Amino acid sequence: MKKKPLILVTNDDGITAPGIRALISVMAEIGQVVVVAPDKPQSAMGHAITMNNMLYLNKISTENAAITEYNCSGTPVDCVKMAISEILKQKPDLCVSGINHGSNSSINVIYSGTMSAAVEAGIEGIPAIGFSLLDYEWNADFEQVKSFVKKIALETLDKGLPSGTILNVNFPKLQEKQMKGIKICRQAKAFWMEKFDKRQTPQGKDYYWLTGEFINQDQGEDTDEWALANGYISVVPVQFDMTAHHAIQQLNTWTLNEKN
Numbered sequence: 001m002k003k004k005p006l007i008l009v010t011n012d013d014g015i016t017a018p019g020i021r022a023l024i025s026v027m028a029e030i031g032q033v034v035v036v037a038p039d040k041p042q043s044a045m046g047h048a049i050t051m052n053n054m055l056y057l058n059k060i061s062t063e064n065a066a067i068t069e070y071n072c073s074g075t076p077v078d079c080v081k082m083a084i085s086e087i088l089k090q091k092p093d094l095c096v097s098g099i100n101h102g103s104n105s106s107i108n109v110i111y112s113g114t115m116s117a118a119v120e121a122g123i124e125g126i127p128a129i130g131f132s133l134l135d136y137e138w139n140a141d142f143e144q145v146k147s148f149v150k151k152i153a154l155e156t157l158d159k160g161l162p163s164g165t166i167l168n169v170n171f172p173k174l175q176e177k178q179m180k181g182i183k184i185c186r187q188a189k190a191f192w193m194e195k196f197d198k199r200q201t202p203q204g205k206d207y208y209w210l211t212g213e214f215i216n217q218d219q220g221e222d223t224d225e226w227a228l229a230n231g232y233i234s235v236v237p238v239q240f241d242m243t244a245h246h247a248i249q250q251l252n253t254w255t256l257n258e259k260n
Helices: 018-028 076-087 113-123 142-159 224-229 245-251
Strands: 006-010 032-038 057-060 067-072 094-101 128-133 165-171 181-184 190-200 206-216 232-239
Touching (some): 006 076, 018 032, 018 067, 018 094, 018 142, 067 076, 076 113, 113 165, 142 232
Parallel strands (some): 006 094, 094 128, 128 165, 181 232
Antiparallel strands (some): 057 067, 165 232, 190 206
């Protein structure tokens, strides 16, 4: 009998979020599941790690013997590090992060705790996928994407991923039957036009609330933003080697080693 794969599940919305509960249920159909997720929301934490505070790890009782759960007081990246160093006796066959409540397409991948957890797993040599649904509501309908989550996870386990690569998967907010399919995409060139809304407390102390508008500058039909706007699930291969290889040749023309 073929041994079931060991799957690490995490997220940034917290261990009680409906998105991760949906992801856990799908992964339990595939393999042995270990969950290590934040004990509270940690959205937009990026690749932050805890260095100057204590970390707590608490095991949670579950009714399913195929699922082991822990909550962690740290960031999503802390959760992955703790899972690998303190909990798992072997490297998992797959790490899945999410399902995030809201988009992680385009430039959002930089800020995302969901994707940073997947990136951390990738750095450790673990095939990893970040899943996100374009619905910020707490009670978003994750049932509509479960079959696609399972398909992508199974393909990843079967085929593997190129070295140094993880997958960023985003789902449009549609019914399952309305989704047109899955598109392999590139990250769209977009940014946030940000501003700070300045306010005052009742005591007269100034404080600021970050707001902004998402600006998509990319008209290409091969991007994640185009796919999502047109009813497709976007899959973007992401690398954590941030070297701008195309710039090396140009920089080598600089006279950096010449004496003044």
